[in-house]
Amino acid sequence: MVRSSTFHILLCWALAVNFTLGDNTGSKKPRRTRLRSSAWGFPGQNATFDYIVVGGGNTGLAIAARLAEKASVAVIEAGGFHDQDNSNGSVVPAYALTGIPFVAVGTDYPRQPLIDWDLTTVPLPGVGGRVIHYAQAKTLGGCTTLNTLSYLRATKGSHEEWARLAGDRAYSFDNMLPYFRRSVTLTPPDWKKRNAPNATFTYDASAFASGKGGPVQVSFNPWVDPAATWFAKAVQTEGFPMSTEGFSSGTLSGFSSWVPLTVDPVLSERSTARAYLEDVILRTQIIVYHQTQALKVNFDPSKKATSVTVATRDLEYTLSARKEIIISAGVFHSPQLLMVSGVGPAATLQSHSIPVIADLPGVGQNLQDPFTFSIATGLGSLPTGTGYVTSSSPEIQASILRDYLEDAAGPLTSVGGYLSFEKLPKRWRQGFGNRTAALLGSLHEDWPEIELIGAGVPDGTGSGTTGLLAGVLLRPFSLGSVTISSASMLDKPVIDLGWLTDPADQELAVATFKRLREVLNSTALAPVRVGPELVPGFEAVRTDQEILEFVKANGNHIWHASSTCSMGKKGDKSAVVDSRGRVFGVKGLRVADMSVLPVNLPNHPQGTMYALGEKIAEDILRGADK
Ligand SMILES: Cc1cc2nc3c(=O)[nH]c(=O)nc-3n(C[C@H](O)[C@H](O)[C@H](O)COP(=O)(O)OP(=O)(O)OC[C@H]3O[C@@H](n4cnc5c(N)ncnc54)[C@H](O)[C@@H]3O)c2cc1C
Ligand SMILES: *[C@@H]1O[C@H](CO)[C@@H](O)[C@H](O)[C@H]1NC(C)=O
Ligand SMILES: *[C@@H]1O[C@H](CO)[C@@H](O)[C@H](O)[C@H]1NC(C)=O
Ligand SMILES: *[C@@H]1O[C@H](CO)[C@@H](O)[C@H](O)[C@H]1NC(C)=O
Numbered sequence: 001m002v003r004s005s006t007f008h009i010l011l012c013w014a015l016a017v018n019f020t021l022g023d024n025t026g027s028k029k030p031r032r033t034r035l036r037s038s039a040w041g042f043p044g045q046n047a048t049f050d051y052i053v054v055g056g057g058n059t060g061l062a063i064a065a066r067l068a069e070k071a072s073v074a075v076i077e078a079g080g081f082h083d084q085d086n087s088n089g090s091v092v093p094a095y096a097l098t099g100i101p102f103v104a105v106g107t108d109y110p111r112q113p114l115i116d117w118d119l120t121t122v123p124l125p126g127v128g129g130r131v132i133h134y135a136q137a138k139t140l141g142g143c144t145t146l147n148t149l150s151y152l153r154a155t156k157g158s159h160e161e162w163a164r165l166a167g168d169r170a171y172s173f174d175n176m177l178p179y180f181r182r183s184v185t186l187t188p189p190d191w192k193k194r195n196a197p198n199a200t201f202t203y204d205a206s207a208f209a210s211g212k213g214g215p216v217q218v219s220f221n222p223w224v225d226p227a228a229t230w231f232a233k234a235v236q237t238e239g240f241p242m243s244t245e246g247f248s249s250g251t252l253s254g255f256s257s258w259v260p261l262t263v264d265p266v267l268s269e270r271s272t273a274r275a276y277l278e279d280v281i282l283r284t285q286i287i288v289y290h291q292t293q294a295l296k297v298n299f300d301p302s303k304k305a306t307s308v309t310v311a312t313r314d315l316e317y318t319l320s321a322r323k324e325i326i327i328s329a330g331v332f333h334s335p336q337l338l339m340v341s342g343v344g345p346a347a348t349l350q351s352h353s354i355p356v357i358a359d360l361p362g363v364g365q366n367l368q369d370p371f372t373f374s375i376a377t378g379l380g381s382l383p384t385g386t387g388y389v390t391s392s393s394p395e396i397q398a399s400i401l402r403d404y405l406e407d408a409a410g411p412l413t414s415v416g417g418y419l420s421f422e423k424l425p426k427r428w429r430q431g432f433g434n435r436t437a438a439l440l441g442s443l444h445e446d447w448p449e450i451e452l453i454g455a456g457v458p459d460g461t462g463s464g465t466t467g468l469l470a471g472v473l474l475r476p477f478s479l480g481s482v483t484i485s486s487a488s489m490l491d492k493p494v495i496d497l498g499w500l501t502d503p504a505d506q507e508l509a510v511a512t513f514k515r516l517r518e519v520l521n522s523t524a525l526a527p528v529r530v531g532p533e534l535v536p537g538f539e540a541v542r543t544d545q546e547i548l549e550f551v552k553a554n555g556n557h558i559w560h561a562s563s564t565c566s567m568g569k570k571g572d573k574s575a576v577v578d579s580r581g582r583v584f585g586v587k588g589l590r591v592a593d594m595s596v597l598p599v600n601l602p603n604h605p606q607g608t609m610y611a612l613g614e615k616i617a618e619d620i621l622r623g624a625d626k
């Protein structure tokens, strides 16, 4: 008796403390730095906040941090801390290429259960039934802790299409520019430190905030990969002049450019979405539930989302939202969480005995995943960044480590960095069928169809280098899907990437392959190119049919999947959220992350997700202020 009432008092005290921590609206007192330990939620205790953000990733942490400046906020994140759980693999820029082996696409990828969701696809019919591992980060910072750091933005024309599909001018490039500027801080290149006088460039500084912008750091690597300078020369010779403004001002197609990286230039360490959290955690009352998975969103009878059932390990409890719940769990888990919570295609929900809260046929549909493949050629002993980083020579290892640790310089600071975009030239589109030509013709004139990425990697002999030139199909017409295999978030989502199921993508893939061969055959590469094409080999793969078979057997994703909870206009049956991320058919629930893009934009998406997070947070706060 005594024991249980003591327990009860303790519990009430704990709940009261937690409640106070969760509420920062009352106090007028200037806030002092709080104890770091008071920033983390109590596992097992129910608690209430103004806003709950599910998923502490690229978009979610931007939203949560901005909301936390004005209201009480909890972040629910299934993972932990990338710099602990993935060691320096997620910290040292060059390790993005050499130190995160588990992002591999084959099903024999080395597992890293602390930070990867371990997702694999169903057998994909368009590529001969291959099963693919799709790395997705499970950690505070989300995929910004695993990605390849490139920072760029989509084109003005593709933003027009986003605005058109969403029915909202807010998504035009110019209207999004303030959010792009607000989310990142760009440090100009350090030309003295940069080792390559043959890799200079100009860029449009006005695309970034002057001075301090947002918490995420963007900078130009102080060390340039020699192999990248040769690929740069080749693409420039073959029809991709170097942009004078860079790739953050809304133009990509027809140009190539050095792109900056999401790297803090002072230490040359990866800068992630966690920078948002680190910025607010000491000066607001934000509460983070890490190692905590959202299992279900709960609704009241008026279909207002009121709470989230969560689990820290196997301890289940309930976190309630006075105002709203925002789902930012990424392209695969956001639609899964909606479905298990009763929001999705009615037939799917019913087949798993999930009560239907809102019948939204678009949830999990419309998946768009850019497809990529590469051709390999010998580059003799051309030095490369990955060659230095993986060198077996103790002298080289000691020297690059010293450069990095003492001067934040050298090969460990660098990740590729030269990108090219275009619509395929006329000579390579002659073979397109009418439908393919019409689909590609429907894209805005500034919308690149393909991207080229060149890289030099060690050839395995210890001294040689292989050059890889990748082509990316930027506007996938093949559609995939995400669905559920049960009513539980503890089971994995069922992922079909759709690759090459649309003949237009097959035709574009074949033409792109030929374009890659043309660029690799450039006279500009002649001084470093050695021997005949290595993979697939000119003799082995010649005809269109052979090329198609090659790309089917060897193509990959570049982890840029989108559009499984597409944004659209009210009345559009396939739309899941409106232009402010509000889920149709329910109240108090938004989605904001890669899943809401109504169309896959031609870019690398992390910068767009930061800007989207800023934009949705502003929508929420404006609405709440009304
Ligand atoms: C290997 C790789 C390389 C890439 N390279 C680049 C690049 O160079 N440049 C670029 O711009 N983009 C790149 N990308 C893509 C880009 O990083 C992602 O598209 C983007 O970060 C996704 O943002 P998001 O907010 O949609 O999701 P995420 O950042 O993935 O965030 C989702 C978060 O939700 C959490 N979560 C999921 N389910 C639950 C649940 N039930 N409960 C609690 N938490 C949950 C996850 O753990 C995760 O932290 C790359 C991606 C990868 C994987
Ligand atoms: C990263 O960690 C590994 C193993 O702990 C170590 O060998 C390596 O030197 C570290 N890299 C840097 C740049 O500190
Ligand atoms: C550019 O300069 C670097 C460093 O001197 C060199 O290694 C590389 O080969 C040069 N690239 C070209 C294309 O000349
Ligand atoms: C937590 O909330 C859930 C759902 O409202 C409720 O069933 C449970 O009893 C609560 N737990 C405590 C300790 O109050």
Ligand SMILES: *[C@@H]1O[C@H](CO)[C@@H](O)[C@H](O)[C@H]1NC(C)=O
Residues within 6 Å of the ligand: 434
């Ligand atoms: C393609 O279009 C052209 C002209 O628009 C037409 O003559 C031709 O028959 C069409 N081909 C097919 C296969 O539809």
Ligand SMILES: *[C@@H]1O[C@H](CO)[C@@H](O)[C@H](O)[C@H]1NC(C)=O
Residues within 6 Å of the ligand: 517, 518, 521, 523
């Ligand atoms: C490579 O270029 C040479 C001329 O520079 C040309 O003769 C040859 O046909 C080209 N090969 C390919 C595969 O394009």
